Each structure stands twice: as structure tokens, then as C-alpha cells.
Amino acid sequence: MAFFPDCPLCTPDHAALLWQDDRLRIVRVDDPRHPGYLRIVWHRHVAENTDIDPLGRLHLMRTVFQVERLQRAFLAPDKVNLASLGNQVPHLHWHAIPRWRADPCFPDAIWAPPRHDAARAAAWADFAAALAPRAERLHRFLSARGPAADIPEPDA
Amino acid sequence: MAFFPDCPLCTPDHAALLWQDDRLRIVRVDDPRHPGYLRIVWHRHVAENTDIDPLGRLHLMRTVFQVERLQRAFLAPDKVNLASLGNQVPHLHWHAIPRWRADPCFPDAIWAPPRHDAARAAAWADFAAALAPRAERLHRFLSARGPAADIPEPDA
Numbered sequence: 238m239a240f241f242p243d244c245p246l247c248t249p250d251h252a253a254l255l256w257q258d259d260r261l262r263i264v265r266v267d268d269p270r271h272p273g274y275l276r277i278v279w280h281r282h283v284a285e286n287t288d289i290d291p292l293g294r295l296h297l298m299r300t301v302f303q304v305e306r307l308q309r310a311f312l313a314p315d316k317v318n319l320a321s322l323g324n325q326v327p328h329l330h331w332h333a334i335p336r337w338r339a340d341p342c343f344p345d346a347i348w349a350p351p352r353h354d355a356a357r358a359a360a361w362a363d364f365a366a367a368l369a370p371r372a373e374r375l376h377r378f379l380s381a382r383g384p385a386a387d388i389p390e391p392d393a
Numbered sequence: 394m395a396f397f398p399d400c401p402l403c404t405p406d407h408a409a410l411l412w413q414d415d416r417l418r419i420v421r422v423d424d425p426r427h428p429g430y431l432r433i434v435w436h437r438h439v440a441e442n443t444d445i446d447p448l449g450r451l452h453l454m455r456t457v458f459q460v461e462r463l464q465r466a467f468l469a470p471d472k473v474n475l476a477s478l479g480n481q482v483p484h485l486h487w488h489a490i491p492r493w494r495a496d497p498c499f500p501d502a503i504w505a506p507p508r509h510d511a512a513r514a515a516a517w518a519d520f521a522a523a524l525a526p527r528a529e530r531l532h533r534f535l536s537a538r539g540p541a542a543d544i545p546e547p548d549a
Contacts, residue, residue, distance in 0.1 A: 285473055287462050298454050306443045316483060317441055320476035324492055324500035327472060336480055344480035348502035 239282045246328035247282050255379045261297055263304060263384060265376055270341055270361070271334055272368040273312045273375055277301050279329040286321055286329065297331070303384035304333045310388040311375035312368060318346065339364060395438045402484035403438050411535045417453055419460060419540060421532055426497055426517070427490055428524040429468045429531055433457050435485040442477060442485065453487070459540035460489045466544040467531035468524060474502065495520060 241247045249257075253264040255275070266274040277300055283289055289297070305317045314335035321331050336343055339361050341351035353361060378386070397403045405413075409420040411431070422430040433456055439445055445453070461473045470491035477487050492499055495517050497507035509517060534542070 285461065285465070286475065287458055287465065287473075294454075294458065295451075298450075302443055302450065305441065309441070309443065316478075316480050317443075318476070318478045318480065319442065320474070320478070320502070322472075322474045322476070322502055324472050324474065324502070346476070346478055346480070346502055346504035349504045350506060 241282050241328075244282055244326065244328050246278050246326055246330060249278075249280075255376055256383050260293060261300060263300070263379060266332075269365060269369075271347060272365050272372040273308050273314070273335040275304055275308070275333045275379075277304060277331040277333065282328050284323060284327040284329065289329070297329075300384050301331045301333060304379075307375055307379065307384065307388065308333060308335045311371050311378070315343075320346075337364070397438050397484075400438055400482065400484050402434050402482055402486060405434075405436075411532055412539050416449060417456060419456070419535060422488075425521060425525075427503060428521050429464050429470070429491040429528040431460055431464070431489045431535075433460060433487040433489065438484050440479060440483040440485065445485065453485075456540050457487045457489060460535075463531055463535065463540065463544065464489060464491045467527050467534070471499075476502075493520070 249262060250264060254262055255265055256263045260280060262278050264276050264278060266276055268274050279297060286294060301319060308314060308317055312335045315338050316336040318334040318336055319331060334347055341353045341361060342349050405418060406420060410418055411421055412419045416436060418434050420432050420434060422432055424430050435453060442450055457475060464470060464473055468491045471494050472492040474490040474492055475487060490503055497509045497517060498505050
């Protein structure tokens with residue numbers, strides 16, 4: 238397996254790791270503005286989705302959509318954003334980002350400048366803090382059961 | 394099929410249409426800063442990738458990756474960005490965006506503020522204009538042959 242010591246995704250961040258198999262891993266992104274933000278990282282150092290074989294890509298995308306499904310179940314966001322960019326770190330990975338109408342950049346991408354004034358930023362910080370326990374519950378679920386697991390009943 | 398008259402993606406833009414089947418269409422995005430930028434639009438009005446059935450999603454993602462493959466073959470970008478956001482228009486669609494190190498927002502997402510000063514912006518405009526005929530060739534190929542077609546030999 239190609240390993241690039243200067244690539245930040247070639248060396249797994251074990252503190253952020255929630256789940257992995259032999260091909261990919263799911264990691265938490267601890268950004269207080271975006272509760273429940275996860276990344277799906279392909280272990281092998283390749284740049285593009287079309288650099289991997291079709292079966293691997295099928296597994297990768299199935300995992301991305303399983304993550305979306307869990308984010309929706311645990312967090313009930315207004316929207317989910319999925320993106321594979323890799324301009325800064327050209328090692329294949331996907332961003333899965335729950336979005337809310339009140340979050341700082343909505344309805345723009347999270348990479349756009351925030352639209353909030355101080356009052357809305359403070360209100361969002363309160364809301365995001367209130368979501369944090371649900372994001373933690375999602376993290377624990379993913380760690381224990383993996384992305385393909387059945388979603389538990391509410392309050393189960 | 395659900396149709397929302399206020400949704401800009403429920404009414405197909407025939408001028409931008411390159412190719413379609415019974416489930417999705419591929420449209421050109423005429424942004425002079427981003428030659429070869431394409432969108433893949435699911436015909437039916439649903440918000441999330443996990444709102445469609447797994448076989449439909451397989452077809453959608455296969456098409457997205459076929460588009461990436463053609464963008465790489467015709468344009469040789471430094472990177473391809475794929476994203477399904479839908480915060481502004483919650484009708485399922487994918488952005489497939491060829492990126493170059495010299496383009497205005499690189500290495501940020503195209504939704505971030507441009508990093509260019511006037512000199513670099515002018516240089517990029519020249520480069521993007523030089524790419525435009527290759528993007529047109531990609532458009533013609535997609536219109537005539539569809540996204541699954543074999544890629545022609547160089548200079549074919």
C-alpha cells in the first residue's frame with residue numbers, strides 16, 4: 238500500500254477514528270460549528286474516486302450513504318452535504334456534513350464565508366451545543382455497530 | 394412524478410441539457426471560471442441521496458463517476474471535485490467540477506472566496522479560455538455518445 242509520510246491522511250488519527258474495515262475508515266470531525274460532521278477516508282493513497290476499482294468505489298459510496306442515513310436518523314438535519322474535494326489533501330476522502338438552516342454558512346457550502354452576525358452566531362452556538370449529545374450518540378453507535386447497522390428505535 | 398413549479402430543477406433547462414435517460418440528466422454549467430463544470434440532476438424532486446432507492450442511487454453515482462472519467466480524459470484537470478449540497482435548491486443533484494491549481498479558489502472549494510489578485514485572475518481567464526474548446530469537445534461527446542461511452546484515443 239502506497240504510504241506518503243507527508244500526507245496527513247496516510248497516517249490515521251486514532252483519536253478521531255470511529256470505525257474502519259480493510260479499505261476505509263470513518264472519522265469524526267470535531268468542529269463545534271458543525272455537529273455530526275464525519276469524514277470517510279479511503280486507506281490507500283489515491284487522489285480521485287475514479288482511481289479505485291468499481292467494487293471498491295461501490296463499497297466507499299455505500300458507506301458514505303450509510304453515514305448519511307445515520308446522520309439523518311440521529312440528528313435530523315435540514316440537509317446533508319456530501320463532497321469529495323481533496324484539493325488540499327489529494328488522498329481520497331468524503332465529507333458528510335449535516336446542515337441546518339440556522340448554521341453559519343447556510344444556504345451556502347460550509348467553505349463559503351459565514352453569514353452570521355454576532356447575535357445569530359451566539360444563537361447557533363447554543364443550538365449546536367444542544368446537538369452535541371446526539372452527535373456523541375451517533376459516534377458511539379458507529380463505533381459499536383458500524384455504518385450498516387439497523388437504526389435503533391427512538392429512545393431505544 | 395412530483396413536480397414543484399417553484400423548483401428551478403423541476404423544469405429542465407433544455408439549452409443546458411447534454412444527455413438524459415429516464416432517471417437523470419447531465420447539464421453543462423456555463424461558468425467561464427470553471428471550464429468543463431457539469432451537473433448531474435435526478436429528474437424526480439427529492440432532497441437527499443438516501444431518499445432514492447439503492448438501484449437508482451447506484452445508477453446516479455455510476456453516472457457521476459462516468460462524468461468524472463470523461464472530464465479527466467478531455468480536460469486533464471489537476472483534481473476533480475464532486476459535491477451534492479442542495480442547500481439552496483433541495484432537488485437532488487451533483488456538481489462535477491474540474492479544478493486546476495491556477496483556478497481562482499484553488500485549493501479551496503469553488504464556494505470559498507477567490508484568492509486571486511488582478512494579475513492572476515487575468516492569467517486564469519486566458520488559461521480557461523484556452524480550455525474552452527476542450528470543454529466543448531467534452532459536451533459534444535457526451536451529447537452524442539452518453540456518459541458510459543468508451544473514451545476516444547487522443548486526436549481521434
